Each structure stands twice: as structure tokens, then as C-alpha cells.
Amino acid sequence: MPKVGRYSYPRITIDEALGYVEKFVEKCPKGEMSRETFAKYVLGHSPTSSTTGQLIASIGYYNLIRSEKGKILITDLGKRAVAGVTEKDRVRAVVEALKRVDLIRDYWKEHGETVDGDVVRIFLKETGDADEIEAARCTPVVTKILRSAVKWLVREREMVVKERERVEEIPEIPTRAPSLGMVMPTLPEGVQMIVVSRDYGTIYIRDAASSLEILRKVFEVLGKGLQQVEARAEKEAKRSERG
Secondary structure (H helix, E strand, O other): OOEEOOEEOOOOOHHHHHHHHHHHHHHOOOOEEEHHHHHHHHHOOOOOOHHHHHHHHHHHHOOOEEEEOOEEEEOHHHHHHHHOOOHHHHHHHHHHHHOOOHHHHHHHHHHOOOOOHHHHHHHHHHOOOOOHHHHHHHHHHHHHHHHHHHHHHHHHHHHHHHHHHHHHOOOOOOOOOOOOOOOOOOOOOOOOEEEEEOOOEEEEEOOOOOOHHHHHHHHHHHHHHHHHHHHHHHHHHHHHHHO
């Protein structure tokens, strides 16, 4: 891996790496090829060229593939990144791959989505301990890698924000029993059942099957409360009869 200061980094962007992995899966769904076949049909280079070794090492640096006994195999992370069931799965896998690279992780933590040549060069000097000549030489390729990475990191951040907003938008359900003429609100998306309790407030059940134990306990508590109310009412009735 090329190095600048104390940081090692891949020679290609995450988008380029994903492109190779997608081509790999397209040509071999099992995700296993000989190094020679991978070089020729996925990378488009001779198996013996230095470029082949550099590309394999860079894709592997993101942990999307691994090399083993003359074979190239896709990793579990690589599978999730290009063939995850949902968009969320794929984005999270790509972000996980990015955060394996110290340079990307540290830059994101320090500068967020701001990727500018001058900022990158200063980062490489001050945080990466690179000298001025080394930092200037590596800034163009590192900037390209960071810009590609930041797009995915921002995308994941926006997904998290949207998820939080959806949770906050769940409407409050009235705790008092509605009159016969009152129209009850529809269930929020993903909610299968709502339990309303004076003592415990509103409980949203998103998966009734997995929440059966919770429901059982809630109803058990409610049942005990009802029994206590009935017992008190019975005592009051007996007192009234005696009086």
C-alpha cells in the first residue's frame, strides 16, 4: 500500500473497488476465482503485472476481497456491499469498509464532508505527520479517495437522520377511551399493534410475534389491577349492605 506520513491508503477509490467487486460477482456468483482468471476477466490486466497486485491489494484493503492459496474470494463484507438485501444494508457495509481505512476514518472525524485540496494537504502534514513535499505529492490522489468516501459517509448519516425523524413523527395516541363517534387514527407505518395503559403509557408493537412476552406481561399487570379494583368494589358493596 502507498503511504503518506503515518497513513497507508488504497490506490483506488471505494467506488472503483465496488465496481471491480460487482464485476467479480457478475462473472462468478460464488465469489471465488483463481488469481489468473480474476486478473484477466475482472481487472483486465495480466496476472503477472504489478498493476494486478496493486489493485488486488487495494480492494483487499477495504476488506471486500481476500487472497488465499492462489485464489481470490469475496468477503462477507464484500457480499453485503454489492448484494445486500436492502439499500441500508449495502450502505452500511460500504461505510464499514471505509472506516477500516485509518486515513478516511480520521479525516471524516476531523473535517466531515469538507474535502478540499488545501485542507487535505494540511491534514496530511499536521495529523498524518507527512513532510511538505510528501503531502503535496500525495494530495491529489488522497483527495480523490476522500471525495468518493465522503459521499457514502454522508449518505449513511442522512439515512440515520431520516430514521430518527420517522420515529419522532409517530403520533400520540389518546389514553382515554374514545367515544363511539370518534375516529381512531390509523396505525403508524410498521406498527402492528398499540397497547395503551394508564400506568405504562402508549406501547408501540412493531413485531407482535417477537413482542408476545412483553404483551403477556402487560396484560398480566393489567389483569392484576382489574382484580384489585373488583375486590375493592366487592368490599364496598358488603359494607353498604351492613350499613
